[in-house]
Every structure is written in C-alpha cells, then in structure tokens.
Amino acid sequence: GMDIGGIDVGMLLGYPGTISALMQRAGRAGRRERDSLIILLAGEDALDQYFMRHPEELFLRPSEAAIVDGTNPDISKAHLVCAAAEIPLAEKEPYLNQDCKKQIDSLIAEKKLIPGAGGRRWFPNVPRPHRLINIRSVGSTYSIHDERNGRQVGDIGESRLWSECHPQAIYLHHGRQYQVKSIDDAAKAVYVQPAPVDFYTQALGEKETEILHRLREFDLGCGKAVEGELKVTERVTGFQKRRLFSGQLISTHNLDGPPQILVTRGFWIEMDDGLQDLVETEKFHYMGSLHASEHALISIFPLEVMCDRSDVGGISFTHHSQVGGAAIFVYDSYPGGLGITRRAYERLPSLIGRTLSLINECPCEDGCPSCVHSPRCGAGNRPLDKGGALFILKKLSQIREVIATEPQGDNVEKPRAPLRKTRREKRVAIQRSLPSELEGKRILAFDLETQRSADEVGGWGNVHLMGLSLGVVQDLSNGEFRTYREENVEELIEELFSADLVVGFNCVRFDFGVLSGYTGRDFSRIPVVDLLVLVHQASGLRCSLDALAEANLNQGKSGTGLDALRFYNEGRWDELEKYCRRDVEITADIFYIILHEKRLNAPMRDAQMESIRVELQLDELISAN
Ligand SMILES: [Zn+2]
Ligand SMILES: [Zn+2]
Structure with missing residues (x-):
C-alpha cells in the first residue's frame, strides 16, 4: 500500500512465500522504468533454500494460481446473505443452483434469510451482513484482544485457535510478541499481553483422521493417491518453548485442549503393503520416513498453489484402520476445504518430483528446517528419517499410470481405436541416405x-x-x-x-x-x-x-x-x-x-x-x- 518514489535498491529478508508477493515487493523499487536492484536474502525455510538452488525458477515461474472454492458451503452461504443484502435473491437468478437452494433453506432455518411473501425471493435478516464476515478466514473466528485495554490486535480461525493461541502461547502480530492469557469461548475472544521474550512456542498434539468419502484416485509407483472428504480431530496436549533463531528446546509443558473437529477436503497416499519391508530392509525408520515425506511435500505446496504452508495440515500413519496400511494424509486446514489440496492432488506427480529434488539437494545429513523439518509439527519433528523419505518418494514417483496430468508435448489428436491396418504400404527397410x-x-x-x-x-x-x-x-x-x-x-x-x-x-x-x-x-x-x-x-x-x-x-x-x-x-x-x-x-x-x-x-x-x-x-x- 505504500508508494515511496525514488527507491533504487530493495532488500527482501527471506522469500515472502509466493512469486506474486516477491514481484509486488520488488516492484517498490525502480518505478518509471528506472534501473533498480533487488536482493533476496534466503532464510533457512525449505522454499527459500529451494530457490537458492534453482534461482532460474524465481524468474521463470508464473504467479501462483489463486484459488477460490465457491462450492464450499461455508463460503457460499456467507456470500448468499451478502448478495441478498445488495439485491434480494430471486429464484430465477442463474447462479442459484441446487446447492445454493439447499443453502438458502438452511440460512432460513438459521434466521439469516427471510423468504418474501411469494416464496420466490429472499431477504437478509441482518443489516449489512458483510460486517460479520472475516475476509481472512473461513468458518467462525475468535478475536484477539490486548488484556490491558481491550483493544483488538488480530483474529484467528477457530480451526487454528488451539494450535496457535493456546494458553501461554506466544502469538506474533505485526512483528510484536504477545502471550495468550485466557480464552473466552462464549465471547469467542482471546486475551493477550505484550511479551518481549526470547523464545517462541510450538503446540504439541495428537491428530486422528477419518475418511468420510472417496472422490477419485490414481496409482503411484508404490501406492495410490486418493482425493476425498476427511474428518480430522485434533487435540492440543502440550507445547514447547524454544529459543528464537536457534530453535533450541527450553521446556515442555502439558495442556488439556478440547478436541477440535474439522470436516474438510484433502488427499492421501495409501502405501503398498510391501513398502514397509523394503524401507526397513534398507535400515530406515518407517514412521520417520513417512513423516519426513509428509513435511517436505507440504513445504513444496506454495510452489504449485497460492497458499501458506499453514493452510494445509498433514498426518502420517504406519497403520490407518480404514486404509488397512500406511498412509500420508494432507488436508485443507479450513472447514469444507478451499481447493488447495484438490489442486495439489492434480499436480501430485510434479509435486513429488520437486519434493524429491528438495530433499536430495539439501546438504544436511539427517534433515533440517530446509528440507524435512516443519515449524508447525505437532510431534516436535520426531521421528524424521530423511534418507527413508527419499527412498519412499523415489518409489512413489515411479508412476505406473497417471490420469491426473495431461501428457506433455502430445497435445495432438491420437487415433481413437486400435488401427485396423488396411491399405498399408509394405516397407522392407528404411533407406537412410540423402538424395x-x-x-x-x-x-x-x-x-x-x-x-x-x-x-x-x-x-x-x-x-x-x-x-x-x-x-x-x-x-x-x-x-x-x-x-x-x-x-x-x-x-x-x-x-x-x-x-x-x-x-x-x-x-x-x-x-x-x-x-x-x-x-x-x-x-x-x-x-x-x-x-x-x-x-x-x-x-x-x-x-x-x-x-x-x-x-x-x-x-x-x-x-x-x-x-x-x-x-x-x-x-x-x-x-x-x-x-x-x-x-x-x-x-x-x-x-x-x-x-x-x-x-x-x-x-x-x-x-x-x-x-x-x-x-x-x-x-x-x-x-x-
Ligand atoms: Zn536438510
Ligand atoms: Zn510432523
């Protein structure tokens, strides 16, 4: 939002997360076609390091695909009420499909819409409903207030409340540190106090996931990718204090958070039965290998889809009862899903390839924040096996059959049926000489x-x-x-x-x-x-x-x-x-x-x-x- 004229040199501390943000920030310098210089200092984050090893990608990659999932009822219901406030909803509107009609019924039940006399038009039951919508998140949110004066300093989606704003958590807002003092569920409010400390907090917890619905699937080299609907139950059981910058562990504390239930979209990779034996024969830790693959895969997401690493969650299992074997789950961290993992699912072969090169090219020995560590890991980044992750990802990328991606370079028609060889010229040998x-x-x-x-x-x-x-x-x-x-x-x-x-x-x-x-x-x-x-x-x-x-x-x-x-x-x-x-x-x-x-x-x-x-x-x- 700033327009400072005459800037010649810009320095970016760390990759800002997306190519779009990078270009937007770089564009602050060199206005009116003047020469300018932009310096990017990479952090230790996986994406930062990926770009340091593939600098050409910074210049060649197009902006990320921004995504909006209009079929998510949490999103479209909110939009319907706002649309009605602008001009009453009318039955003949072409965008009111069957899904919208169902949502209108439930909005009437929730007393957010009221039907007109003829039953063919609907009016809002709240004045200016857009005021009640948080443009930063989906679903219900908690507001965050400074305990001393009640001033609001931010807000947070309910689905992320306990992982980021549990009691005693250090919450960062605009570069300032606050410590969470209390949560008021009735008022949907979090109370914090400024806290200039030299540590940060990381929530620990347990997660379970239930497969509600399988939508589509395709085969991978040593397993199967499936897209569908998931119910994720997460409970924060404690947190760690870690030293800023070094990440050194200071102390671990217990918490008893309530279960947070999230019904969302995601994909998962079901591993072949024989994989565990193969991995363990190579002396890799199976859970550590799955867990490290999950972290690295998620860290590469922003390369394909405009999102932050924290917009998706992951869970790995050596045995998931519904799958009947090992699986890695990745899901949108928002109720109903945003379409992030759907897009990633469609690009999974290329995501796996990039994840493989990310880990392969990282010079560390046993895994580090630039490859398989995740700053948001609820298991404190344990166990992780970098070598095992490489092994599994290599196996996965030996694709047996891909239905999700169009073969490249072959965008020309192919004959539809097997050829019946008629009127075919007989050919003895090819004469490889020039006239x-x-x-x-x-x-x-x-x-x-x-x-x-x-x-x-x-x-x-x-x-x-x-x-x-x-x-x-x-x-x-x-x-x-x-x-x-x-x-x-x-x-x-x-x-x-x-x-x-x-x-x-x-x-x-x-x-x-x-x-x-x-x-x-x-x-x-x-x-x-x-x-x-x-x-x-x-x-x-x-x-x-x-x-x-x-x-x-x-x-x-x-x-x-x-x-x-x-x-x-x-x-x-x-x-x-x-x-x-x-x-x-x-x-x-x-x-x-x-x-x-x-x-x-x-x-x-x-x-x-x-x-x-x-x-x-x-x-x-x-x-x-
Ligand atoms: Zn590393
Ligand atoms: Zn983890």
Whole structure:
C-alpha cells in the first residue's frame, strides 16, 4: 500500500512465500522504468533454500494460481446473505443452483434469510451482513484482544485457535510478541499481553483422521493417491518453548485442549503393503520416513498453489484402520476445504518430483528446517528419517499410470481405436541416405524436452516458459548426435540457425516456442520441415509422432512427455537423453521415408490406415536460407 518514489535498491529478508508477493515487493523499487536492484536474502525455510538452488525458477515461474472454492458451503452461504443484502435473491437468478437452494433453506432455518411473501425471493435478516464476515478466514473466528485495554490486535480461525493461541502461547502480530492469557469461548475472544521474550512456542498434539468419502484416485509407483472428504480431530496436549533463531528446546509443558473437529477436503497416499519391508530392509525408520515425506511435500505446496504452508495440515500413519496400511494424509486446514489440496492432488506427480529434488539437494545429513523439518509439527519433528523419505518418494514417483496430468508435448489428436491396418504400404527397410540435391547440406533432425509441463506454466500459450531440459540434434549428413542442456542453449540455437534444413515434429509451435524463451531471434527464418504440419497439409490429420511411428516404423514411442519431466526432476539425464534421442531417430526415419517414397502411412480418424502422398520442394526449402 505504500508508494515511496525514488527507491533504487530493495532488500527482501527471506522469500515472502509466493512469486506474486516477491514481484509486488520488488516492484517498490525502480518505478518509471528506472534501473533498480533487488536482493533476496534466503532464510533457512525449505522454499527459500529451494530457490537458492534453482534461482532460474524465481524468474521463470508464473504467479501462483489463486484459488477460490465457491462450492464450499461455508463460503457460499456467507456470500448468499451478502448478495441478498445488495439485491434480494430471486429464484430465477442463474447462479442459484441446487446447492445454493439447499443453502438458502438452511440460512432460513438459521434466521439469516427471510423468504418474501411469494416464496420466490429472499431477504437478509441482518443489516449489512458483510460486517460479520472475516475476509481472512473461513468458518467462525475468535478475536484477539490486548488484556490491558481491550483493544483488538488480530483474529484467528477457530480451526487454528488451539494450535496457535493456546494458553501461554506466544502469538506474533505485526512483528510484536504477545502471550495468550485466557480464552473466552462464549465471547469467542482471546486475551493477550505484550511479551518481549526470547523464545517462541510450538503446540504439541495428537491428530486422528477419518475418511468420510472417496472422490477419485490414481496409482503411484508404490501406492495410490486418493482425493476425498476427511474428518480430522485434533487435540492440543502440550507445547514447547524454544529459543528464537536457534530453535533450541527450553521446556515442555502439558495442556488439556478440547478436541477440535474439522470436516474438510484433502488427499492421501495409501502405501503398498510391501513398502514397509523394503524401507526397513534398507535400515530406515518407517514412521520417520513417512513423516519426513509428509513435511517436505507440504513445504513444496506454495510452489504449485497460492497458499501458506499453514493452510494445509498433514498426518502420517504406519497403520490407518480404514486404509488397512500406511498412509500420508494432507488436508485443507479450513472447514469444507478451499481447493488447495484438490489442486495439489492434480499436480501430485510434479509435486513429488520437486519434493524429491528438495530433499536430495539439501546438504544436511539427517534433515533440517530446509528440507524435512516443519515449524508447525505437532510431534516436535520426531521421528524424521530423511534418507527413508527419499527412498519412499523415489518409489512413489515411479508412476505406473497417471490420469491426473495431461501428457506433455502430445497435445495432438491420437487415433481413437486400435488401427485396423488396411491399405498399408509394405516397407522392407528404411533407406537412410540423402538424395543428391541434399548432399553437402547441413540437415538436422531435432527434438527437445522441457523442465516444466504446460500445466505448470499456465497452459500451451506459455511454452516459452517451459524451459529446456535437454535437446538432441542429429546431423543427417554424417549421422552424428549432439546433446544440449540448458547451460548450452545458446549453442543449440546457433546450430539450428546455421542449418540448411531443420526437421522436427511440431517444432514450429512447440520446440521453437520453448527456445524463444531464451532469445529474441526470429525462428521463422530457419528453413524447416515440421512433420506435424506436413502430414496435416497432406491429409487434414493432426496425429502424434507416436501414431506416425506406429503406422510407418512398426514401433511406438518409449514413453510420454511425463516420463521426460520425471527424468529431469530426478536428474536422470541418461534416461532423458535416451528418450529424446529416440524421438529424433523416429523423426529422421519418417523424413527419410518421405524423401525416398514420397508417401506415408497416415492413421486416419476413422481408425483406417491410408497411404498419403507427401512431397517436399527441397530446392525451394533450402534456397530460402
Ligand atoms: Zn536438510
Ligand atoms: Zn510432523
């Protein structure tokens, strides 16, 4: 809210939690296009350290997706009363769906709405109902007051009351410390006193969770991810005083908090039965491994969804009675849920990959606040097993089948039914040689893989943000392969611009689009044969490289774009290179077939195979250079 002119340098103490907040704060300096400098000093928090190891992400990541869950009755009921105060609700309003109608009935029962005479309109029963709504939280809240003068210093959602404002807790507000003196449940008020102390408090407690409803699920490498409705019962049983900055334990105290019940949305990972044996054979602590995985996974959440780590809760079990085995639960810390874990569930494979690299790259030996420790752990960060968490996350990321994420790079239609092989040209062998008019020319077959999925950068319109993980070029004049990683992206771009012809699949839109994130050069100047475009022009069909390979080379691709993302996230460079190189070979072979036979087998929409005529005007293509 400040506008101070003439700031040249800004210094941020710690990552502010979201890219949006980072950019907003950085924007305080360098107004009116003046040069400015922003310095980010990382804290020990997991996200801070993640960005220190992946600084490019600070610049390439788009703003987090902000989420609103309008189907949460706690949210929409409050909105309905406010809407009625602006203009009475009318039955014909298009936004009043079945859920809203039910909520109107319950609002009438709660005496918050009153029906009009005809029963088709509803009026608010409270003047200016928006005054009663806390814009910072969902559900009922407690106000926090200074005991000495009654002045309100803040408020807190009921679901977080006992974990953050239990008696004797140190409550931080605008950088000031207060100690909680008493809680008045009838008045929904907490009384505090200023307390300049050199310690902070951390609540300890026990949690249980009951699965109320399973919504959807998919398989992971050593278990299953399930999304659904949960009932979480939490009881604060004590707290610890810890020294500021060092976190050193000073003392532990008992408390007898009331059970807090939260019905919310979340997801959980049900582990395969055999996993415990595998983990223990490796001499890891099973509970410690699950618990550490849970902490690290939650610490990565803000990378995918606009939220604070404290907006989600987690619980791990070596045995959960409803699951019948081990499970890690992660849920929205607000009644009814906000959609945070729903979004995270949809990005779980990529979240697991990032969590894996977070732990893997942390230089500590046994776990630290930058990887598996959580400042909010109700179990005092015990037990935790960093090595075991790595082991489990690696197993989980060996994805058997993913239904939640769209395979990347394959946003083209695939034939719907298995192909009936009709009118298929017989092919003996591929003639891998260039015709005389291409002799002595630099002809390159080319493909690249990316660091991020289209989903992660906000859709296929943002391919320039996806980032090169690895690119492979085959020089068809001598058959040599060259591989480029991001640090050599300039050389890759130079090589493409110096070629007489570049052959790719969907390279004009996709591969060149990705590379345009690194340079201002005009890729339309590169003479190119884009097989996707070529086949489309010849047959009206947009098919995948996979389908073309199957139709013409009797082989499919070795995996999906998702495998490539996983290889990258896990640093499995050899497998990534093999994968990318195979696509380059397929691309080159299809090109050779077109050169020598001027025909291709095309998998048509009606599951028929058709031989289509594909001709290249080579002299025109090349003289364009
Ligand atoms: Zn660490
Ligand atoms: Zn914990």
